[in-house]
Amino acid sequence: MLMTTSACGKGDTASAVVTQASAPPPVTAAPTAYPLTIDNCGRKVTFDRAPSRVVLLNGTSVAEVESFIALGIVDRVLANSQSYGVSDDPAMVAKVAAVPTGGLTLNQNYEVPREQVLALKPDLVISTWAGGFDEKIGSADRDQLAAAGINSFVTPANCAFGAPVPRPEDEARYRAQSVESSTELLMQLGQVFDVQQRAADLVNGTRSELAEVSRRISGKQTKSVLVVYPGMSMMNNNGLPAVFGGGVYDDIIARAGGTNPFGGKSTAELAEINAEALASAKVDVLVIGLFQASEKAELFADDLFRKFPQWEASKTRTFTSVSDSIYLGPLNAIAVRKIADAAHGA
Structure with a gap:
């Protein structure tokens, strides 16, 4: 299952809507034969x-x-x-x-x-x-x-x-x-x-959760979703919050009915993002990534909203937070659901 978008014009996210793709067939399992x-x-x-x-x-x-x-x-x-x-x-x-x-x-x-x-x-x-x-x-x-x-x-x-x-x-x-x-x-x-049956059950459960999110947000307007980790500013050469894009991050945002304003960029390109690039980015939803238990998403969001008041997210105070669920691993459905909830009230 992959979220896709349709729009009147190429790259016109303002008129793009989320469409629902068919889910992949259920995963099946069989005992492992060794060697x-x-x-x-x-x-x-x-x-x-x-x-x-x-x-x-x-x-x-x-x-x-x-x-x-x-x-x-x-x-x-x-x-x-x-x-x-x-x-x-x-x-x-x-x-x-x-x-x-x-x-x-x-x-x-x-x-x-x-x-x-x-x-x-x-x-x-x-x-x-x-x-x-x-x-x-x-x-x-x-x-x-x-x-x-x-x-x-x-x-x-x-x-x-x-x-x-x-x-x-x-x-x-x-x-x-x-x-x-x-x-x-x-x-x-x-x-x-x-433990192939356990793996299959986990995968099928995740796909079922993702399909439900897809169903609920189908037909809604696509939102521009920015993912930043303020606590990882060491990853940005300009001392700004680390911006995440490409690969699994873009896919999670897409499945949540969004597009990444810095999607498809390499790690080196993301490291060079400056304040001007952030200021000119279209941001409907801000996703704050958390790295340590002491970090407060609300404080990070408030700081970025003050610095970038032109964002639509700043005007509407639309944000959510994620931590490990946006990385590779078994928790991706949580990130999709949290971002979809913030973007679409799904």
């Missing part, structure tokens, strides 16, 4: 059984640990280095904190050093991005792990991210990230850990 061999970023990985000693690398992600929690397989985690200060699921922060850390500490590159990984003797190491296995940042690379009899896995949508020589198909997959990329991660983990 199981999968293709992961062009690398063949074979599992003789479901892994039971898993290390989750950091990569400033929570997609993987939250997927393990959603699938009910945290008992397979030997050591987790992923965390986030706040969640759109009220129970998630505590659940992540309860996952064993194995005494891991991060190096200056915010990743788990190879010595710590090898000392734990895991049977699987998971990274959210290909660059997590780069020895230049102090990590064990995939060949070093294989030599020690340890399997490795990269979240499929991020196979090109940080890869020295990414395959064209992985580059295309990275550029086309969407809510379905979160689905792909859940289904792949479900297969590896023989």
Whole structure:
């Protein structure tokens, strides 16, 4: 299911309306047959059984640990280095904190050093991005792990991210990230850990939630939705709130009946957004991203409304907040619903 728009003129969001696309068929599941061999970023990985000693690398992600929690397989985690200060699921922060850390500490590159990984003797190491296995940042690379009899896995949508020589198909997959990329991660983990029915149930539940939002906002006027993380201003070269766009962020906004004024831009382009660009952007709905529990969305919104009074969102005080649900992971339906509620009262 993907939200689409129609308009009288190209790029004329003022006259665009949300249209409803048909939902994909339900996902089905079957037990995993071992040995199981999968293709992961062009690398063949074979599992003789479901892994039971898993290390989750950091990569400033929570997609993987939250997927393990959603699938009910945290008992397979030997050591987790992923965390986030706040969640759109009220129970998630505590659940992540309860996952064993194995005494891991991060190096200056915010990743788990190879010595710590090898000392734990895991049977699987998971990274959210290909660059997590780069020895230049102090990590064990995939060949070093294989030599020690340890399997490795990269979240499929991020196979090109940080890869020295990414395959064209992985580059295309990275550029086309969407809510379905979160689905792909859940289904792949479900297969590896023989919990495919749980994965299918999660995916079908998410698709059902998204279909309901799609039905409710169909025919309503498309809104311009800006997503910013004020607490991540270090990502913007001009000291402004980090602006999020492209990939899964654009897809979530589209599914909520919106368009991103900075949609499709690369990380480098987003880092260069200045005050003039923000001032001239059409913003009907402001989405405040939260990174720490101490952050207050209302205060951030008030500050931006004062600085950019020309936004329609500033005039109507239309905003909402998200935290981890807008990233890759099992919570994307929450972000879609929250943005749709703010934009359309859906």
